[in-house]
Every structure is written in C-alpha cells, then in structure tokens.
Amino acid sequence: MPEEFKKPIHIRARQHITRVANVCDAACREWRVYNRVLPTAFLVGVLLFLIYFVTIAAPLDFPTGSLVRVGKDQSVADVGAMLQSKHIVRSAKGFEIATKLYNSKTHIIPGEYFFSGAEDILTVGRRLARGDYELVPIRVTIPEGANSREMGELLAQKIPDFDEQTFVNEAASKEGYLFPDTYFFLPGEDVDTVLSALEKNFQKHISDPSVAAAISASGRPLGDIVTMASLLEKEAPRTQDRQVIAGILWKRIELGMPLQVDAVFPFIIGKNSLQLTRTDLKTTSPYNTYTNKGLPPGPITNPGIDAILAAATPIKTNYLYYLSDLQSNFHFSVTYAQQLANQNKYLR
Numbered sequence: 001m002p003e004e005f006k007k008p009i010h011i012r013a014r015q016h017i018t019r020v021a022n023v024c025d026a027a028c029r030e031w032r033v034y035n036r037v038l039p040t041a042f043l044v045g046v047l048l049f050l051i052y053f054v055t056i057a058a059p060l061d062f063p064t065g066s067l068v069r070v071g072k073d074q075s076v077a078d079v080g081a082m083l084q085s086k087h088i089v090r091s092a093k094g095f096e097i098a099t100k101l102y103n104s105k106t107h108i109i110p111g112e113y114f115f116s117g118a119e120d121i122l123t124v125g126r127r128l129a130r131g132d133y134e135l136v137p138i139r140v141t142i143p144e145g146a147n148s149r150e151m152g153e154l155l156a157q158k159i160p161d162f163d164e165q166t167f168v169n170e171a172a173s174k175e176g177y178l179f180p181d182t183y184f185f186l187p188g189e190d191v192d193t194v195l196s197a198l199e200k201n202f203q204k205h206i207s208d209p210s211v212a213a214a215i216s217a218s219g220r221p222l223g224d225i226v227t228m229a230s231l232l233e234k235e236a237p238r239t240q241d242r243q244v245i246a247g248i249l250w251k252r253i254e255l256g257m258p259l260q261v262d263a264v265f266p267f268i269i270g271k272n273s274l275q276l277t278r279t280d281l282k283t284t285s286p287y288n289t290y291t292n293k294g295l296p297p298g299p300i301t302n303p304g305i306d307a308i309l310a311a312a313t314p315i316k317t318n319y320l321y322y323l324s325d326l327q328s329n330f331h332f333s334v335t336y337a338q339q340l341a342n343q344n345k346y347l348r
Contacts, residue, residue, distance in 0.1 A: 176299025
C-alpha cells in the first residue's frame with residue numbers, strides 16, 4: 001500500500017484541502033494580474049489602431065487609379081504637401097518620416113508614379129524613395145479615320161493624366177499623318193511622345209516598298225494622296241468601292257467639277273450626311289467640297305493604309321456620280337439623270 005494511504009484519513013483530508021486552497025490562491029493571483037493587464041492591453045491596442053489610422057493608413061478618399069508627377073526640383077516637404085492635398089497620404093510630415101525610413105538621405109526619385117489602389121504612407125514613402133513607379137503600359141487602339149479631336153478624346157479616356165487639349169492643338173497641323181493603329185502608352189505619357197509614335201508609325205507604313213511604289217506610280221504628291229484617302233476613309237468601308245470612288249473624284253478634279261463629298265461636314269460642322277440641310281451645304285469653309293473645287297486644303301481624318309492605297313490606285317470607269325443607300329451599298333451612275341433616279345429609288 002502506498003505510504004500516502006497509511007496516514008489517517010483526517011490528515012489526508014487536511015492535506016488535500018491545503019493543496020486545493022493553494023491552487024485557488026494561485027488562480028486568484030493570476031486572475032488579478034489578468035484583470036489589471038487586459039484593460040491596459042485593450043487601451044494600448046486601441047491607441048495603436050488610432051495612431052495607425054490617423055497617420056499611417058491610406059485616406060478613405062484615396063484617389064484609386066491616379067497618377068502623380070514628382071518634379072526634379074521638388075523637395076520631400078513639397079512632395080509630401082502635394083500628396084496630402086491629393087489625399088494620397090494623411091500627413092505630409094508622416095510622409096517625410098516614412099521616406100527617411102527607406103532612404104537615410106531623405107531623397108525621393110522624380111518621375112511619374114501610378115497608384116492603382118489605396119496604399120498606406122509607409123508604402124508610398126518606400127516607392128518614392130526607391131523610384132518604384134509601377135507604370136503598366138496601356139493598350140490604346142485608334143480606329144482608322146479618326147481625326148485629331150477624336151484621337152485626343154480617346155487618348156484622354158485611356159491614359160491617366162493625359163493632356164487632351166495640348167494634344168488636339170499640336171495634332172491639328174499633323175492631321176492625316178498620325179497613323180491609326182494599336183499602341184501601348186504609359187500613364188501620364190507626354191503629348192510629344194504620343195505624337196512622335198503616331199508620326200513614326202505613319203512613316204513606317206508609307207515607306208513599305210509596295211505602298212511607296214503605288215504612291216510613286218500614281219504620279220500624285222503624297223499630300224494629295226493622303227487628303228484623298230481621308231475622304232475615302234469616311235465615304236466607303238470596302239476597298240473596291242473606295243477605288244471606284246477615288247476614280248470618280250480624281251476625274252471630277254480633272255474636269256473642274258466640285259467633289260461634293262459629304263464626308264467633310266462632320267469635320268466642318270459635326271453633321272453627317274443624313275443630318276445635312278441645303279443651308280449646311282453652303283457653309284463657308286475651305287473644306288466645303290460643294291462650294292470649292294478640287295481637294296480640301298488638307299486631310300479631314302487620319303486614314304489607314306487601305307484608304308491610302310485606294311487613293312493611289314483608283315479604278316477608272318465611266319461613272320461620274322455615286323451614292324450610298326441606307327444599307328451602305330453603293331450605286332454608281334454615268335449621268336446626273338441616272339443619279340437622280342438612283343436617289344429616288346434608294347434614298348426616298
């Protein structure tokens with residue numbers, strides 16, 4: 001028998017009670033410690049959360065998808081104030097401290113910074129201290145026949161912080177020579193870079209041996225070809241129709257007839273063929289092909305390579321008139337009487 005059970009029962013009972021009391025006493029002391037520590041820990045946690053929320057966390061109105069330009073001559077304090085005004089950080093001073101954590105010289109790297117989503121002040125400070133721009137190229141497809149105003153609007157929709165008005169102003173003199181294609185531009189891309197890409201792409205396509213040979217064989221200046229192509233781009237979508245129409249329009253120029261092309265009016269007054277009135281046809285403009293003979297003074301759109309080739313390779317026919325019905329099918333005629341008959345048949 002174990003030695004413990006040899007003791008009288010009352011002694012064993014007292015010993016057991018003593019052990020239970022000791023355990024309870026220890027538990028009570030531990031609970032008293034927890035009772036003092038837990039509220040303190042809770043308050044500390046709340047305080048830390050408030051500090052994080054007020055100084056470190058991203059502002060609730062963080063401008064998602066924004067682009068920020070940091071200039072070469074801007075100080076950290078200036079950039080911090082700018083970021084605070086744009087609601088990217090809560091505190092300009094906090095930004096200075098965060099920047100210093102990642103660069104002891106308190107130096108930031110200039111350039112364009114893209115913020116796709118909300119970021120806390122530590123992340124913002126690290127990125128600007130290390131030049132982490134996070135710029136992802138943006139795909140922009142410019143359709144054939146878009147004019148410079150339409151291009152500017154499209155680019156501004158796709159590229160954050162793009163200067164649409166400056167683009168439109170500078171592109172106006174380059175109308176017709178900005179090649180419609182798919183491009184990849186960075187957020188905040190400057191206007192000169194975009195224009196250069198569009199112009200270089202035009203030169204690349206025009207310099208293609210087959211295209212260059214067709215333009216040379218036409219015997220016409222490139223400017224006339226591009227201007228004619230800009231009309232064809234809006235007049236007809238199919239290659240053969242474009243070539244037949246090109247033959248008609250070149251013939252009208254040779255005969256001293258006005259071109260009478262409706263495609264110029266969206267460029268002049270913003271109206272398409274179905275919206276035009278007789279008064280519109282008399283609008284005073286050097287681009288009005290009803291009141292002026294010959295080609296307009298310049299392109300009205302930026303044509304694609306198909307329209308350029310159609311202008312350079314017209315199909316010669318006896319036709320002198322044409323029209324498009326409501327299903328976009330073309331009907332050609334030799335005489336004005338035939339043209340009037342086609343109008344009555346297909347447009348009324």
